[in-house]
């Protein structure tokens with residue numbers, strides 16, 4: 001059996017939580033994986049010290065996942081080329097706005113047997129249409145790419161509170177390897193072959209979460225939020241059916257990446273939190289992101305804009321009233337009460 005060499009690209013809130021799981025699993029299954037996991041960390045100064053040095057000495061990402069110990073076999077590296085060299089399994093876990101730039105730097109430096117998995121929740125919009133991040137990574141780096149997504153708020157996963165997640169992988173043998181890399185007693189993995197549906201759910205739920213946060217901020221109750229969640233789920237499935245046809249399976253919406261992630265993100269996620277504050281204060285979203293998230297990045301408003309560009313180009317904004325209303329409230333100054341009036 002080939003021994004797999006793992007690297008992680010990204011070290012934010014989710015990147016750090018997943019590094020804990022991956023580090024634990026490579027050490028446990030040392031007949032399948034080389035125990036050392038290299039993690040590319042976007043270098044920054046934290047209280048006068050380099051974040052990579054803090055991670056490598058204290059074994060804690062004090063900025064993005066404070067209070068959680070990382071396995072000592074996870075090694076932080078500031079140079080992305082050095083981090084990915086010789087890796088056979090590459091885990092991408094970055095805010096979606098940075099993916100293309102980072103992949104361009106990695107291009108031409110990968111091992112011939114490299115395969116990737118994307119944990120990114122977002123969509124890449126191109127003039128031709130939407131592109132999933134697995135496709136964008138495959139296109140730039142010329143390697144196969146699977147996807148992992150689920151009802152996984154990073155802080156809860158890192159504190160080993162039980163949850164599930166979904167791996168979407170068309171190659172069955174690689175799906176089994178990814179199962180070994182991520183599955184843990186507190187992080188149960190189900191592997192499906194619909195990697196498109198897995199990613200579509202992960203991206204679109206963030207737009208619904210913004211709607212749920214607006215509802216909370218305006219003082220509506222559980223019934224209203226449930227209505228937004230239900231309509232969001234309908235639009236997510238419709239988006240999949242309309243633009244990806246039979247490639248996206250209805251069953252995928254019942255996996256952790258589907259309805260479960262939609263629920264958790266609308267109850268406890270960062271998109272919900274910032275949208276609630278937006279409805280309460282009227283401050284610009286980017287100001288609230290900086291004030292409330294300590295360097296973590298919001299995905300839902302950006303995805304709402306990207307989805308709107310995609311739908312506008314096809315004259316289809318009215319077919320997705322919730323996605324469109326979230327966009328108009330966040331970017332066009334539409335009255336926030338439209339979140340219940342216009343959907």
Ligand SMILES: NC(=O)c1ccc[n+]([C@@H]2O[C@H](COP(=O)([O-])OP(=O)(O)OC[C@H]3O[C@@H](n4cnc5c(N)ncnc54)[C@H](O)[C@@H]3O)[C@@H](O)[C@H]2O)c1
Nearest residue numbers: 011012013014015042093094095098120121153154296297
């Ligand atoms: N946090 C969660 O609970 C969670 C759970 C599941 C999935 N996700 C998804 O995982 C992905 C990564 O999210 P996260 O929570 O790890 O990140 P995050 O929101 O904590 O983002 C901060 C990260 O972005 C990096 N960064 C900042 N500027 C950069 C630049 N110019 N170039 C490259 N990197 C830069 C920072 O160094 C840091 O690692 C997202 O798609 C998110 O939707 C997040």
Ligand SMILES: O=P(O)(O)OC[C@H](O)CO
Nearest residue numbers: 150151152153269270271
């Ligand atoms: O905090 P959010 O809104 O980015 O959501 C986090 C995760 O995607 C929940 O699974």
